[in-house]
Amino acid sequence: MESVVNRAATAAPMASREVRWTTVGVAGLVLLVAAQVYGVLTSPPDRDMGHLQKIMYVHVPAAWNAMLAFLLVALASLRYLWKGRLADDLLAASAAEVGMLLTGLTLALGMIWGKPTWGIWWTWEPRLTSTAVLFFMFVAYLILRTFVDDAERRAQWSAVVGLLGALNVPIVYMSVRWWRTLHQMQSSPMTLDSSYTWPLRANAVALMLLMAYAVAHRYRSALMTQTADELMDRLALKGTPGGSRA
Amino acid sequence: MSWRDDWRRVRAVALKDLTAERRSKSGLNAVTFLGVLVLMLFGFALGPDTESLREAATGAIWLAILFSGVLAFNRSYQLELDGGALEPLLLYPGSRWSIFAGKLLANLAFVGLVELIVIPVALVLFHVSIPDAWAAQLGVTLLGTIGFVTLGTFYAAMSSRSRSREVLLPLLLFPMMIPVLLGAVEASTSLLEGNVMRDAGAWIRMLLVYDVVFLAAALAVFEFVIEV
Structure with missing residues (x-):
């Protein structure tokens, strides 16, 4: 509890941090647009898919960055359980x-x-299916958060749920792959013609910047909401120390 | 604190839960009938064709167990929450994981009893004859049930103390159950058909790994869940 309030005291550095994160977001957006323009102009239509292949430029980086976000959830959850910082x-x-x-x-x-x-819109292919499972685990995690009112309890429970979900990701992936052994070649810069790799890489970096910006933005606003709640509590209790526990 | 003390605590919690259930029997009756009802509904949904019923039997059995069993887990904490008995239980000396282990054992017995009714009914309704490898089938059922009850008991510790607990538990539990469902259904089906190509052994190993991983994880982090 204390750490959040202490962070409110350091509001001035937060303003400059905000400028820095906005720069990251703008850079990501500009890079995303540039990467699309570059990709559409330079890469030739695929032999089989034609220009549909361009979807890959956002689809694949989005999948990579989703995994990165899940990793971040697991690491932050682990750190919460270790240090107990809200x-x-x-x-x-x-x-x-x-x-x-x-x-x-x-x-x-x-x-x-x-x-x-x-x-077809959907096939029970391993990567598709495990991505869908991952999506449901994220949704369950976020729904759990809305159903628990006490901040400490919410933090503790969602950290545990996040960790168990992360443990399950490789097991789900393996089991779904065994279930459906028809493999779809995974896209990586190695499996692609060189004319496709640079737009793909640029898009991956762009989406990563945008993701970092979005996470930082949500994180900051969550911190502010938390601080405001605590200050309201204190005010209601006429500034009694420890009033935030109410 | 020796292992013997821990075991006594585990047994005490399990016996307490089972005694409460034995004296009311309301939970067991309701959950078992729900399981049978789900089987009936599957029968209607799939149609009366013997062959298609037989093919879908293992999947239907597991979904019936999942849908009915999920109602049991919230109950195992609900009785204590209603009576205000959870805090005193936490105040007793000794490790917190023993509370989880006790409830896990009680829930295993509960779901095992439900299966004892639901599975024979399914064999009759779906025209499945008892397979030659019935011992291996029982093993698969046991492994799947352990995985299901471990995470069910664990998540119920949270969902039973939150708002909308009826919705929250399946939402948390079912996405986590996909490896159990796949492993148990595939292993059972391959054993039923005697089809070596589907490789029941690999699925049984996966179920074993799943059970060990989540049993260890749940025992390790249960304290974080119950203390707040």
Whole structure:
């Protein structure tokens, strides 16, 4: 509890940090637009997919960054359980929000690509299916947070749920792969023609910057909300020390 | 604190839960009937064709167990919460994981009893004859049940003390259950068909790994869940 209030005292450095994060967000956005322009202008249509292949430029980086967000949730949760700082819990929640968005984007783009390419919106292919499971785990994590009112309890519980979810990710992936052994070659710069790799890399970096910006933004606003709540509590209790526990 | 003390605590919690259940029997009756009802509904949804019923049998059995069993877990904390008995239970000396282990054992017995009714009914309704490898089938069922009850008991410690507990538990539990569902259904189906290509052994190993990983994780972090 204390750490959040102490952070309110350091509001001045926060303002300059905000400028820095805005720069990151703007840079990400500019890079994203530039990468699309570059990709559309330079990379030739794919032999099989034609220009549908361009969906990959956002689809694949979104999937990568969703995994990164999930990793961030797991690390922040672990750190919360270790140190007990409420700020780590808010960081995990912010990463989970962005991760859910990116996972949803990955699924939606995959479907838009799958319909004209495979002729179907959905197939029970391992990577698709485990991404969908990941999406549901993010959703359950965020719903749990809305159902618990006490801040400490919410933090403790969601840290545990986040960690167990992270433990389950490799098991889900393995089991779904065994279930459906038809493999889809994974996209990486290695499996692609060189004309596609640079737009893909640029998009990956752009989305990573945007993700970092979004997580930082949500994190900051969560910290502010928390601080405001505590100050309101203190005010209501006429500034009694420890009033924030009410 | 020796292992013997821990075991006594585990046994005490398990016996307490089972005694409460034995004296009311309301939970067991309701949950078992729900399981059978889900089987009936699957029968209607799949149609009366013998062959398609037989093919879907293992999946239907596991979904019936999941849908009915999930109602049991919140109950195992609810009785204590209603009576205001959870705090005193936490105040007793000794490790917190023993409370979890005790409830886990009680829930295992509970879900095992439900399965004892639901599985034979499913064999009759779905025209499945008792397979030759029935011992291996029982092993698969046991491994799947352990995985299911471990995480069910664990998440119920949270969901039973939050708002909308009826919705929250399946939301948390079912995405985590996908490896258990796949492993148990695939292993059972391959054993039923005697089909070596589906490789029941690999699925059984996966179930074993799942059970060990989540049993250890749940025992390790249960304290964080129950103390707040």
